[in-house]
Every structure is written in structure tokens, then in C-alpha cells.
Amino acid sequence: MEDDLLPISALQHYLYCPRQCALIHVERLWAENRQTAEGRLLHDRADTPQIERRHGVRTITAMPLSSVELGISGVADVVEFRQEEGVEIPCPVEYKRGRPKAHRADEVQLCAQALCLEVMSGCRVEEGALFYGQTRRRQAVAFDDDLRLLTLDTIRITREMIRSGRTPLATYRAERCDACSLIDLCQPKLLGKGQDVEAWLRGQIAEEP
Template identity: 70%
Template sequence: MDDDLIPLSALQHYLYCPRQCALIHLEQQWAENRQTAEGRLLHDKADTPAVELRHGVRTVTAMPLSSADLGIGGVADVVEFHVEPTGERPYPVEYKRGRPKAHRADEVQLCAQGLCLEAMFGKTVAEGALFYGQPRRRERVVFDETLRSLTRETIDGTRAMFISRLTPLASYEARRCDSCSLLDLCQPRLLGKAGHVDAWLKRQLQNED
């Protein structure tokens, strides 16, 4: 993949937590926990390039995707090609561990795959699916204008951070941080407090003036 393209996975990381995205993609830091290990095992089959034809659907695993106009690229877990009167219709499927999330980070990553497929095949990709490991079923995701706009905004935000090469400051949120594999590397409790101390010191100095 072109080094100038923003990785599709970075979009999911950025929307979930910009600091996590920077630690992984700018500082090249990584740590594994139970959740990431489960996710890696779930992706094992999808990470092997292959083409399979079954019941009139051509399924491609580990398919490279890119959009030069959007400046994004990566590898799709699975792309199904459904036969229609006008030709084959691409349908991206992304594998995720756990359950459907309250945030839309997974949906944005999938929608970005759809935008890449549109650029590559010149056809509208109206939807895709997220396959979660615990319920072991697909969740249909419609690429409506709201999701497409959020995806483009996330691409712009991620690109701006990549260009700046600046890692955002830590900010601790229990629901988001405690399950993150980078918790020990990020140190949001400690560094978040340090930011509050700096702000307190600045206020004290201003009050003395």
C-alpha cells in the first residue's frame, strides 16, 4: 500500500480515540491484551488471501482497497460480489471481536471500505456488514449520508493529525480507556492529571500578576 495513504484501520482508531491512533500509527507503539488476541484469532481466516465461489456469490478475503481521491487504503477482511443484472455488486464485510459498539468507529471503517470499492469499481456501494465474534452474526450497516459525512470528517481529522505528527494529550475515560490494550503505554490517569496540574499552575501564575 502507498505510504501516503491513510490506513483504513487508523480511521477506526481515530474515531475511538485520537491519542490511541497517534500512539499506534505515528509512534508505532502496540501492546496486546485479551481483546486484541481474540480479535487476531477472529481475523486469521480473513487475513489469508483467497477467492471462493458459492451460491452465486464470489467471496474475496484479504482484498487490497484504496481511493486516491480520499487518500485512504488498506485491506478488507472480506468482500462479497453479488451478481445483479448490471454486473457484480461489491459488499464489504468486516470482522470484529466482542459485540456491537455504542460508538460508530467500526461503522466508519466499514464505510471507508465501501467508499474505496466505489472508487475502484465505479458502482455505488449502499451497504456492508460487521460480523461480531460474540453474537456470531452480521450487523447490516447502511452507508447513508450521515455515515458517509462522518467517515469523510474522520478521514480529514486523521489526515490533519498525521500531517502535524502530534500525539494528542491523554484524557482518561473509564469506559474507553480500561479496555484499551495501550492503557499502560498511554497512562491516561497519570498524564491526564499532569495536564490538570499544568493548567492549575498557569491559573495561579495569572492570579499573581
């Protein structure tokens, strides 16, 4: 059953670029560049499983997450458990190397972690945080109805794309492609006459009955 669960990281890959997601999760391709290497270094501490308690907050790093109901699984960088009226409420924290982005891919990835934590803990998770390496600051993320709906839609659409076994057409966009470690494998300038990320996502949602 666990083997059938969609990796939570695939949601972030999909919203960043459906083709990137397919190259990684359908064609099983990967390459590293400076950005991915820096991101890996940033995760080093969070990737070491440990539990600690400070000032009444229990913190777990590299915490496995899964929800059979949602069909997703992954590993949270950090989950903080805070006492509220005698109950420990989880708060996921995800580490990113860059800075806050215009799109919501990071927020969707974090919200998917929160949905897993809700299933696992039985508690409503209202908020999480994204820590960006360039700004060295946390950005609070509220798990409101709009973000939850976007996350559930992204889970469904990403799963459908991966199950289809089809890789979307390439579309070159400098702000997205030039920073992608897969650019040499993807060849978006050579192959690209496809749809952009937003058009692909809207089209997939619109096809649902």
C-alpha cells in the same frame, strides 16, 4: 504514492480515541492484550487471501483496497460480490471480536472500505456488514449520507492529526481505557486532563473554514 495513503484502520482508532490513534500511527507504539489477541484469532480465516463462489456470490478475503482520490488504503476482511442486473456489486464485511458498540468507529471503518470499492469498481455500494465475535451475528450497515459525511470528515481530521505529529492529551475513561492494549504506554490516569473523543472531533471540525 501508496506510502502517503492513510491506513483505513487509523479511522477506527481515531474515533475510538484520538490519543490511541496518535500513539499507533505517529509514535509507532503497539502492545497486545487479550482483546487484541482474540481479535487476531478471529481474523485468521479472513486474513488468508482466497477467492470462492457459492450460490452465485463471489467472495474475496483479505482484499487490498485503496483510493488515491481519498488518500486511504487498507485490506478488507471479506468482500462479497453479488450479481444485480448482470453487474457484480461489492459488499464489504468486517470482522470484530466484541459486540456492537454505541459509537460509530466500526461503521466508519467499513464505510471507508466501501468508498474505496466504489472507486475501484465503478459501482455504488449501498450496504456492508459487521460480524461480531461475541454475538456471532452480522449487523447490516447502510452507507447513507450521514455516515458517508462522517467518514469523509474523519479521513480529513485523522490525516491532519497524523501530519501534525502531535499526540493529543490523555483523558481517562474507564469504559474505553481499561480495554485498550496501550493503557500502560498511554498512562491516562497519570497524564489525563485532556478532551474526550467527542470534544476533540467537534473541535477539529469546527476549526475548518
